[in-house]
Amino acid sequence: MQIDGLDALKSAVSSGWVAEFLFFWGHTPKDHRVDKHVLSQWWPATFIIDGQAYATAEHYMMAQKAELFGDRDTLDAILAAPAPSQAKKLGRLVKNYDDERWIAHRFDVAVRGNLAKFGQNPELRDWLLATGETVLVEASPVDSIWGIGLAADDKRAGDPHAWPGLNLLGFALMKTRQSLRTKERAA
Incomplete structure (x- = not known):
């Protein structure tokens, strides 16, 4: 199911769709391996746009x-x-x-x-694509714009209707994932 924002997610959940969430927050993994920390805007991954x-x-x-x-x-x-x-x-x-x-x-x-x-960054791309259709959720208790305004262990985190935040980063990453998947299929 293609979810492009909080309203679409709430509607899908209200219609009975059972979402699988991947909660992330922070950019420093314990063992420096590629994992959910790569979803952070702060993850060190150099890229070039327009030179x-x-x-x-x-x-x-x-x-x-x-x-x-x-x-x-x-x-x-x-x-x-x-x-x-x-x-x-x-x-x-x-x-x-x-x-x-x-x-x-x-x-x-x-x-x-x-x-x-x-x-x-192929290793990061492969990791993101491997998340499938999982709903990506920035579980930041201090950011209600890019995150959900809740920590992952908050009992409300599993219910998008209860999120005080917009999760813009999560939805931007999901759109990124879909675009990369479409590009990969076309190649």
């Missing part, structure tokens, strides 16, 4: 935010940031920021970055 290298998907997203609002100085600082946490902090300082405009672009930005991240 520009990005160290992480977070760097890409924050750079695109700065570019969208014409803030070249912050864009340059984001690209030079040694860690995704610093790129994120810089992204919060983008000049001329307009929330409504960012909201209109953020999902597509996340999908484009993740298509490059997973598409250019």
Whole structure:
């Protein structure tokens, strides 16, 4: 079943579809193997878009935010940031920021970055494709935009109707997975 957002997921579950969830949060696995941690925007996986290298998907997203609002100085600082946490902090300082405009672009930005991240890193791509039709859920108790606003062990995490968050990252990754699968079948 193709689920493209929270409303579609809620509708499918209400219609009796039993969803299988893969909860993730964080980017540092205990043993450095490829696992659910690769779903994090902070996972170190260099990729190139339009000739520009990005160290992480977070760097890409924050750079695109700065570019969208014409803030070249912050864009340059984001690209030079040694860690995704610093790129994120810089992204919060983008000049001329307009929330409504960012909201209109953020999902597509996340999908484009993740298509490059997973598409250019075969081990990550294979891992993502192996998740099948599982609903990918960023179980961040502190992020109700990109995550669900709940920890994975919260009893409400298994019920999308109870999520205080949007899970935008989870749905962007699912769209990425579907696009990669379609591309693989066409090859």
